[in-house]
Amino acid sequence: MFTFNPAFEAPTGSPIRELFKYLAQPGMISFAGGYPASDLFDREGLDAAAARASQQSTLCLQYGPTDGLAVLKEQLAQLMTRRGTPCAPQALLVTTGSQQGFDLLLRVMVAPGDVVLVEQPAYPATLQALKLQQADVVTVPVDQNGLDVAALAALLEAGLVRPPKLLYTVPTFANPTGATLSLERRMALLKLAARHHFLIVEDDPYGDLRFSGTALPSLLALSDQVPGSRDWVVHFSSLSKIVAPGLRVGWMVAHAEILRRCVVAKQTVDLCSSPWTQAIAAEYLASGALERHLPRIVDAYAVKCRTLCDALDEHLGDAIAFHRPAGGMFVWAQLTGGENASDTLRACIERNVMFVPGVAFYKDNIDLAALRLSFAAPGVAEIETGVQRMKQALALV
Ligand code: PMP
DSSP, X not given: OOOOOGGGXXXXXXXXXXXXXXXXXXXXXXXXXXXXXXXXXXXXXXXXXXXXXXXXHHHHSSOOOTTOOHHHHHHHHHHHHHTTOOOOGGGEEEEEHHHHHXXXXXXXXXXXXXXXXXXXXXXXXXXXXXXXXXXXXXXXXXXXXXXXXXXHHHHHHTTOSOOOSEEEEOOXXXXXXXXXXXXXXXXXXXXXXXXXXXXXEEEOSSTTOBOSXXXXXXXXXXXXXXXXXXXXXXXXXXXXXXXXXXXXXXXEEOOHHHHHHHHHHHXXXXXSSXXXXXHHHHHHHHTXXXXXXXXXXXXXXXXXXXXXXXXXXXXXXXXXXXXXXXXXXXXXXXXXXXXXXXXXXXXXXXXXXXXEEGGGGOSSSOOTTEEEEEOSSSOHHHHHHHHHHHHHHTTOO
16 A cells, blocks of 8 residues: 555564563563663662752753763763773764664665675674665674684675675674674774775674673774774764663764764754753763672673573583673574574473574574573573573473
């Protein structure tokens, strides 16, 4: 009856959100969503920040500037500086979650048919956004050290792809692989971007959730050391995983010419991100609450990650292969007995445990044996029980 925009003619929704209906199943243990643990939200700190924010009614009840409240931009610039990636508040655009930032960037940069490089396996919403934008998506493989930059170089230098507009990567504690891009690869990637003039989209919602090892500088920070690369990095981050996704506070740092256009795009999307939650976030950050609370989250996730990995080793043994991540929220694994992870998921759902089958993270060359397990939301005892149920589902008992 209707004539839709061709990109929305037969849209497929998020494969992860499709699984949400099973969450209502009584007793379900979910390793599926990328949800932070609700019991680790800093309720006290956020309530206090909200009380202070509400005293500034003109700031938080009125429309705000499209690029974000100045008080929040100042706090986010300071947060970036503490992370070792100094940036000026003017170089930063506040977005409604970092998810919106990527959408704005695509509107500004990518015309239908433009080549966009994406690490694979990839965050599904990125694949979805690129599909709706009708980009020509070319995938680049990853391994346990993140994006295979040598494979990317070979692709570019052999002229196997048309010049790409941008490359999307989650270099630190990736979703879904948990992998972190090595320093050597970071430098090599920046050199490639400077030589081939494509934007590196550095998506960094998980970098602060490190359990072990030392932090690596972001691509944006390192770009100062690689001549000609600084302008080619767009950096996204978010308070979703370290404070609360309900705030919907994310931000992007990019060249002024890009940012200016993203602001125009954002004007037509939502005029501005909620000044109410921006003011709460600004108060929260200014009070030092993040620095006080974050170690609790990191410590708890470290324990949960260890519990999951130990339980997989103990209960599933050789039936599953995975690398222990040094941070983030995800364990990426492969079933080694020739099972299709989607079939295993069905058997698991019957036993009240679920995960995301790897197929959700691929555009092509799907690894049917792969799956993503998130350890952030379930409790320690649930993690143990969940893995035992997976063992039953895999008929290993
Ligand atoms: N990027 C990645 C890699 C993510 O995993 C997520 C959330 N799952 C996002 C972006 C979106 O986060 P936000 O809540 O800031 O929109």
